[in-house]
Amino acid sequence: MDKLTTLAEAVASIPSGSHVALPGFPITRCAMAFAREVIRQGIKGLTLSQCVGAMDADMLVGGGAVVRLICGGGSLDKFGRLNCVNRGIEDGTLQAEEYSSLSVAFRYLAGSLGLPFMPIRSLQGSDLIRQIKERTGSDVADITDPFTGDNWLVLKPLLPDVSIQVVHTADAEGNAWIMGPRWDNVEQAKASKRTILIAEHVVSTEMIRQQAEKTVIPGLLVSHVVELPFSAHPTSCYREYDYDAKEIEKYVKATSTPESFKAYLDEYVYGVKDHWGYLEKVGGLKHLNTLKADPILGY
Amino acid sequence: MDFDYNPSELMAAAGAREIKDREVVAVGLGLPVVASFLAKQTHAPNMTMLFELGVIDPEPVHAGVGLADPRVWHRAKVLSSFVDILGSILHKGRVDVGFLGGLETDQYGNLNTTLVGDPRGKFRHMVGSGGANDIASSAKRTIIIMRHDARKLKKTISFVTSPGYVTGGDSRAKAGMSGGPSRVITDKAIFGFHPETKQMMVISIHPGNTIEDVVGTMGFAPVVPKKVPFTEPPEKEQLRIIREVIDPRKMYMG
Known part of the structure; x- marks a missing residue:
């Protein structure tokens, strides 16, 4: 079954108030394009979960889409802390349930x-x-x-309404390959009612069949497949592209106060029509090409 | 007194000495990474190094900004998942040593990485547990690495993120855990824990410090044995490996 669609349509399938499992780990393979689209569509009242709080969760909290967060702490590695999440915990506007x-x-x-x-x-x-x-x-x-x-x-088991997975390769049915470490991603997809895949590359099912041992998420779990390059930007995607240090630093600075983050959202989220507009905003192909991973190093 | 090494280098070398060859070591961020790579490249070539997100035995050629940096995963032997590393290796009981850092520790080696201030009043939230609580709960022993400061070595810490000996004595065993912290390595001294009371106990003090320097800058009184030796300084070869091989850009030791 062909499940290919646009990011806007996949995001629109998520009702306000849903429990969403997010794929990021601090600053890598975060669902950033997804987070920006959720904020643009005005989806509210989400419960988010992930093992280690990452940049995708922080942006959604800062964008006002979240009431509850289930995670085992989190950070942006050496770039800084999760300023929006921390502010929400400190002022009591975010219901945080912290585990390990x-x-x-x-x-x-x-x-x-x-x-x-x-x-x-x-x-x-x-x-x-x-x-x-x-x-x-x-x-x-x-x-x-x-x-x-x-x-x-x-x-108690976690049973998210939907898991979002940023993957390297998938077919139109949703059989997906993830390169590098997978942290909580596979268990998230299998625990959730359904999964939305955001794939760097969509390939034929024949290609998947050729190396089926790489498939970590079977298509039967998947409701939507979105092909979208650089969807984790400014975080990294192993063997595809490195993190964008300057853009992460800009984000950390912007999230230091609610006012400066509002200006950031106006520029990078509300100020662009979609992910393609965002990629142009941060420098287009000329800049993104400088982030492309070295095939031996993977970053 | 002049030294040909800085306190971070001594801490990394002291941390490395705690690891025996063939041990399985769960590693967090910063100095523990340097200590572990140092052990692996000197006396413990057969140790196994684990990172919580699903990485075993990487051989980085560039320093990373944290565990989420693919630079840290480079040339790993296994790339898998939390359930694989923290579940089937750590929770199963196969981890010998866990390295932990933190904002604050108390005399029983309980660690806070969650918040500073009053958790029921005004506080600042920091990073939380990650895998630290899991490592503190299930590793056969843990080594805590921390700056020596009365604001970090406190009588009462704001929040217990990762358990040490809980309230001392046999309280850790009663909570269902074996293991516990074996060493606390600071930039002034190395501590162990009293076999019965489980209070922090001075094992050695770093060259250039007096026992007053050590005890006078702590928020609680550690057990001080009659004779306290000086910590062995880092060897020349250890310093060379730290400076030239592991951290030439001073990303960990800056």
Whole structure:
């Protein structure tokens, strides 16, 4: 089945208030074009989840699209912190449920396997678990191992309405290849009701069949396939393009106050019609070509 | 007193010495990266190095800005996932050493990377856990690397992101965890933990410091044994590898 569509149509399939699993890891393979389109379309009230909070989540929070964030902390690596997320946590406008990387990954894993809960050794003896119990009450519990009698903390599965995946290669049906580390992406796709793929390259199903061992997301999980180059810009996409240090620095500076971020959104999100307009705005093909990855190094 | 090395280089060398050959090591950002590569390139060539997002044994040729930088994944033997690294290796119990840094630690080696201030009042949110809580909970031992400052070595920390010995004694075991921190390496001293009370205990002080320099700049009183030796300074070869091979652009040690 051909699921090829535009980014605007794929994003329009997400109702306000949905739970969206985001694919980024601090400054790599973030769903940036997706985040910009969600903000342009005025979608609100989202719950976001990802193992480590990344630039895609920060932009969506700063753009006013998010009420709730489930993650294991996050940053923009050495470029800075998640200023919009942190501001939301500090002033109480964002409901943040903070775990660790593995506890969010295990919640997706439980969801992906159809299990009712997942035991974990993490979080014990920390303020993270105290805070999660205070804030959610129902997403964690203590049980007794029926075989040994030991006490275990168990986590409720995460079942997002939709996962967004920025992938290297996919066919029109949504069979997808991801190069490099995949952090939580595969478990996210399998735990979610459906997945929207944003692919750097769309190829024929015959091409996928030739190297099917590379397929990490099967097409049966996918509702929409969008072909969009540089969709993670200014973050990186391994073996495709490097991160754009100057544009990330600009973002970090802009997010330091709500006022300066509003100006940033006016220029880079509302001020352009779509992703193609954004790519022109940041320098077009001439600039983007300087970010192309070296085939040996991958960056 | 003049030294031919700086405190960061001594900390990296001291961290490297804690790793034995063939051990499996989970690594965070910054100085631990230098300590781990240093161990691998000197006395521990058969160690295995893990990064939480799904990277095993990379051989970077350029320094990265963090774990999300593909420079750090270069020439890895495995590129996989959180469930693979933090799940089937760490949670399964195969990680010998976890390296952790933080904003604050207390006398039991509990670590804060989440916030500064009052979590129920005015606070500044920082980065949170990432894989740090998972490593602190499941590694066989952890090594904490931190600047020596009374604002970082505190009696009470603002938030426990990653557990050390919790409230001391057997409280960590009672919470369902084995392991725990074995060393805290600062720019003035190396600490261990008292076998019974689990309070931080001075193991050695770095050349050029007195015990007063060490204890006087902490927010709690560590256990001080009668005789405290000086920390062994970094060897010439260790310094050469740090400066020329691992971090020539001073991205980690700047």
